[in-house]
Every structure is written in C-alpha cells, then in structure tokens.
Amino acid sequence: MPRAEEMDQSLSAMASYGDGLKVKFITYGCQMNVNDVELVRSLLLSSGYVETDDVKEADIILLMTCSIREGAENKVWDELKVLRKIRRKKGVVGVLGCMAERVRHNLLTCTENVDVVAGPDSYRDLPRLLAIARCGSMAINVQLSVEETYADVVPVRKDKFSKTAYVSIMRGCDNMCTYCIVPYTRGRERSRPMNSILDEIRRLSDEGVKQVTLLGQNVNSYRDLSEISFLSANLAEPGVAPGFRTKYKPKRGGYNFLTLLDKVSQIDSEMRIRFTSPHPKDFPLEVIQLIKERSNICKQIHLPAQSGSNIVLDAMDRGYSRESYLELVHRIKTVLPNVSLTSDFIAGFCGETEDCHRESLDLIKHVVYSFCYVFPYSQREKTKAYRHLRDDVPKEVKNRRHQELAGAFRETALKHNESLLGTKQLVLLEETSKRSSEHLRGRTDGGVSVIINKYYNDGSGLVELKPGDYVVAKIISANSQTLQALTLQTTKLKDFENL
Known part of the structure; x- marks a missing residue:
C-alpha cells in the first residue's frame, strides 16, 4: 500500500498534467459564468487537458452552475440525471460555480454521481481536485476568498473569431439585498487590478475584437486598491448618487470605476465599450458625463430597478426609493437624451400587494425601457429574505404578475424601437x-x-x-x-x- 507521501507526489503529478483527457463544459446562468468557463478552460488546457463538444466521448464533464433562482438549479439537477444515464458511472462529473457553493452537501450525497465540487474561488485547485477524482475519490473545495480575482489567468474564449468579448473586472458583492444569494455564493466584493484589465483589453484589440463588455456583480463600485499611490489616494471621490444610500462603508483611495472606464475607452477608438451590471446608487454625474464624451462608450445603461414600489424596495433593502430612482433616470436622460435604458424586475417579492405590483407596471411604462429581465421571485436559503420575511405571494399570482410585467416591458420596448424607424x-x-x-x-x-x-x-x-x-x-x-x-x-x- 503506497505511503501518504507517495500518494501526494502521485496526485501532484496527475494535477500538473491532464494526459490529454477530454473535458466537456456545460454552462448555465449569466455571462459571469461564461467568463468563468473561459478561466477554467485556460487553467485546464495549460495542464494538458483538451476540450470536446461531445458528452459521450468526454472523460470529464464540468457543469458551470447558477443559483440565483430555483429554476436554474432544477436544470442542473435534471442534467445530472441525464448524465448519469449516459455515463453509467464512467468518467468524472464536476459541478462548478454558485450551485457548488450553495448546495455542496446535497451534491456530494446525491445519487447523480458527482465527483468534483468546486466553488467560484477554487478554480485554480481544479487540476488537483480532478486528480483526486480520477483516483476514485470525491473532491471538494468551496472556500471563498477575499482576494481571488484570477487577474493573472488569461481567459480562453471558445469562439476565437468572435468580434465581441466579456472582461471580468471584479468578483463578489457587498450590497446584501435581502433577496439575493450572490454574496453567499460568490463572496465579498473585490476588484481586479486595473493594469490586468487594461492588458487583457489590449490583447483583445490586437485580436480584432470590436466590442468589450466589462463584467461584475456591481461594476460601478469597482475599486482597485492594489497600487495605492499618493495621487490615487487623493483622487476626488464621485461617491453615491444623490438620493441613494449604501449599507457598507465605501472603499476609498485606489482607482475607481470612473478612472477604469476612462482608461479602457482610450485603448482603441474603434472598440465599443459596454458594462454590466451596475447598482443605481453608484451612478454619479461624473460617470454619466464620461459616457457622453466618449463616442466608443455605448449610450446604453443597465439600471436594475427590481420594483417600482417603495414598500417592496424597502423590504429588498435596495437603498433607494422610487422617487430617487426616477430622479436618477431624469439626470441620465438630461445628459444622454438618446440613452437606451434596460432593467431588472422581480415579480411577487415578499409582501408585494396588487398596488405594489401596479407601481412596478407604471414605472416600466414611465421610463420606457428598451429591454427588461423579468423573473418571478424565487426564495433562496441563507438570504435575509429567507430568514426574516414571508414568501407570501402565491405561485400563480407571481406567474401572473411576471407575465404582466413582461407584457408592459414589451409595450415600452416596441415604443422605443418604433421611435428609431427612419433613423x-x-x-x-x-x-x-x-x-x-x-x-x-x-x-x-x-x-x-x-x-x-x-x-x-x-x-x-x-x-x-x-x-x-x-x-x-x-x-x-x-x-x-x-x-x-x-x-x-x-x-x-x-x-x-x-x-
């Protein structure tokens, strides 16, 4: 029987080289997950693994998962059942990302033969975890980090000829909205060093990419503290937008989102710049003014409202009122008359009445969004809403309100798009x-x-x-x-x- 030291050496050797084993990626959820797959692909390809699109020929199948709603998790459970029938216990199946963090115990004890469980901050450890799984044992690492940004990992895009790309600028979130699981699955907010971001965008420009979207759970609170100089520590702070409040003490010093957006927009005048997703509280006038001045920063702003009711916004702990949100919309449209606004709305949150719902419908019609993401509320364990609020809106009512919000959005989107006819x-x-x-x-x-x-x-x-x-x-x-x-x-x- 091999000694522990010999086993460690064997695992180390296996982790450093994938022996040409074939990996299949299956991705669920938001664009952040697509970007995470690009990071994992880079880490595994550099360790000797190769990618395949064929589930049946794959030696390893990795599912990048989402936990933001129950429906997203159900898709993964269904996929695991399908894989069990196809694989019949052959090869390695791994669950990565937010679901790995949230329901790790369920995954390890389920009957779907999950071999590897890796959270969003443990992708560097995947070669070792896969080596353990290849030896026949289960492997798990869901340790959250207050530092990990994968700044030194060069993402490998699946479509190398695509003219658009997404660049992660930060990870995690500190806002702690009562409905949201993200702070618990992706950890605390931390920003990627600005120089790392600029280097990646320069590479993308050299490769012929024509549009970059800056990604983060809350991009506007970006704050690079990796190189604090006297100058950066004394930069003027744009701060929180008027009428909004924050639940945490904002970081000071370093380089903020305004500085990053300014520098990114100067790399390539022929490259469009977009960003998502911001929190409305982090939209000071200086950022709006920069968008106006730079022709390559798109005049499209994602401004998640979540609800048009002050009662619901307060229960969500969003940090603003309906009135302050509309005042921000007014300020944006004053500076950017032709701006395209998009948003997120949740139907049927805890305590939402028919009057609250009508206020959301009215907000959608008043702002005239060009696009909205609308979802029925799905209660998530660990969140403040799960612990302290009652999920008291019946499912059928949530679904009806969801359809009504979607219908209202389609009306405003049609109005917005028809205004472009002949232009x-x-x-x-x-x-x-x-x-x-x-x-x-x-x-x-x-x-x-x-x-x-x-x-x-x-x-x-x-x-x-x-x-x-x-x-x-x-x-x-x-x-x-x-x-x-x-x-x-x-x-x-x-x-x-x-x-």
Whole structure:
C-alpha cells in the first residue's frame, strides 16, 4: 500500500498534467459564468487537458452552475440525471460555480454521481481536485476568498473569431439585498487590478475584437486598491448618487470605476465599450458625463430597478426609493437624451400587494425601457429574505404578475424601437443571423438587435459584409425585440458622428 507521501507526489503529478483527457463544459446562468468557463478552460488546457463538444466521448464533464433562482438549479439537477444515464458511472462529473457553493452537501450525497465540487474561488485547485477524482475519490473545495480575482489567468474564449468579448473586472458583492444569494455564493466584493484589465483589453484589440463588455456583480463600485499611490489616494471621490444610500462603508483611495472606464475607452477608438451590471446608487454625474464624451462608450445603461414600489424596495433593502430612482433616470436622460435604458424586475417579492405590483407596471411604462429581465421571485436559503420575511405571494399570482410585467416591458420596448424607424444608426455586425445565412445580426449603440442583409450595393456593385464591420444603417422595420435595416455604407466608429 503506497505511503501518504507517495500518494501526494502521485496526485501532484496527475494535477500538473491532464494526459490529454477530454473535458466537456456545460454552462448555465449569466455571462459571469461564461467568463468563468473561459478561466477554467485556460487553467485546464495549460495542464494538458483538451476540450470536446461531445458528452459521450468526454472523460470529464464540468457543469458551470447558477443559483440565483430555483429554476436554474432544477436544470442542473435534471442534467445530472441525464448524465448519469449516459455515463453509467464512467468518467468524472464536476459541478462548478454558485450551485457548488450553495448546495455542496446535497451534491456530494446525491445519487447523480458527482465527483468534483468546486466553488467560484477554487478554480485554480481544479487540476488537483480532478486528480483526486480520477483516483476514485470525491473532491471538494468551496472556500471563498477575499482576494481571488484570477487577474493573472488569461481567459480562453471558445469562439476565437468572435468580434465581441466579456472582461471580468471584479468578483463578489457587498450590497446584501435581502433577496439575493450572490454574496453567499460568490463572496465579498473585490476588484481586479486595473493594469490586468487594461492588458487583457489590449490583447483583445490586437485580436480584432470590436466590442468589450466589462463584467461584475456591481461594476460601478469597482475599486482597485492594489497600487495605492499618493495621487490615487487623493483622487476626488464621485461617491453615491444623490438620493441613494449604501449599507457598507465605501472603499476609498485606489482607482475607481470612473478612472477604469476612462482608461479602457482610450485603448482603441474603434472598440465599443459596454458594462454590466451596475447598482443605481453608484451612478454619479461624473460617470454619466464620461459616457457622453466618449463616442466608443455605448449610450446604453443597465439600471436594475427590481420594483417600482417603495414598500417592496424597502423590504429588498435596495437603498433607494422610487422617487430617487426616477430622479436618477431624469439626470441620465438630461445628459444622454438618446440613452437606451434596460432593467431588472422581480415579480411577487415578499409582501408585494396588487398596488405594489401596479407601481412596478407604471414605472416600466414611465421610463420606457428598451429591454427588461423579468423573473418571478424565487426564495433562496441563507438570504435575509429567507430568514426574516414571508414568501407570501402565491405561485400563480407571481406567474401572473411576471407575465404582466413582461407584457408592459414589451409595450415600452416596441415604443422605443418604433421611435428609431427612419433613423440612421451605427450598427456593429456581430454574427450570421441564426434564421438566415443571407443576413447578419448586429446591435445599435443602444444595444438593440438589428438584422441586415449580408450584401449591399455601394454604388459600384455588391459588397459582402462580415462580422466586425461597422455600418450606417437605416431602420425600416421594428418590433419589441428586433430591428430590420438597410445598409447605407460602411464606416468607422469614430467617423459616424461626422456623417
């Protein structure tokens, strides 16, 4: 029987090299999870593993999971049952991400043959965990970190030819909204060093990427404290937006989101910059003004409201009232008259009455969002709402309110999109349309999806357009989700304002 020291050496050797074993990734949830898969892919490929798209030929199957709603977790449990039938205990199955953190004990004791459980801050440990699992034992690491940002890991994107990319700038969240599981599954808020972010975006620019979206649970509270100089420690602090409050003491010194956004926008004048998701409290006028001044920072702002009722907002502990939210919307629209606003809403939160619900419907109609994410409330263990509030809205009522909110949003989205009819829009072409190989799909500066013919006549003949091209497009048709447009000419981003 091998000694413990020999076993450790054997595991170390296995962890350092994957022996060409094939890994299949299955991703659920938000874009943060897609970005996390890019990190894991980088770590495993550098350890000798290879990727496959075929579940049946995979030696290892890793599920990147989401816990924000019950429905998201149910999809994973269903997938594990399917994998059990396909795999019949062969190979290694791992559950990564938020669900691994939240229900780790259930995963290890379930009958779906989960071999590896790894939380969002333990991806560096995956080679070792997989080595343990390959030896026939279960392996788990769900330790949360107050420092881990994976700043030195270069993400490996699945589609290396894509003209759009997502760049993580921070991890975790400190806001502790009563309904939200994120602080418990992704840990406390910490920011990636600014130089690491800028280096990644420069690499993406060199690779021909035309749009970068800065990612974080609350991007506007970004604060790089890794290199505090006298200058950075004495920078003026934009602070919390007027009428809003914060539940934690804001960090001071270092480089804030305003500084980061400023520097990112200067890397490549032909690269569009977007960011998601912010908290409304972190939208001081200085950030809005910078968006106005930089043509490559998209005039699209995601402004999660969650509810239009002060009663519900207070129960959610969001840190603002309906009135302060609308005042922020007014300030944004004053500086950015053509801004495209998007939002999140929860239907049927604890204590929500029909009057509260009507206030949310009214807010959606008043603001005129171009897009909204709307979900029925799903109670999550560990959250303050789970511990202290009653989930007292019946499921059928939640579902009805959900449908009514979605219907209200579709009306405002149609109104917003129809206002663009006949206008000329700068469209970045992103990919071939899923419905027709003869069309391309792109987005306006405001983030609305546009379908354009793959070919257009530039006056001397037909020209074939391709992903990564900027075009001046005339909007000829609109519904609540998509625009149809005619290409007038190709252009550069920096030249569009002068056309």
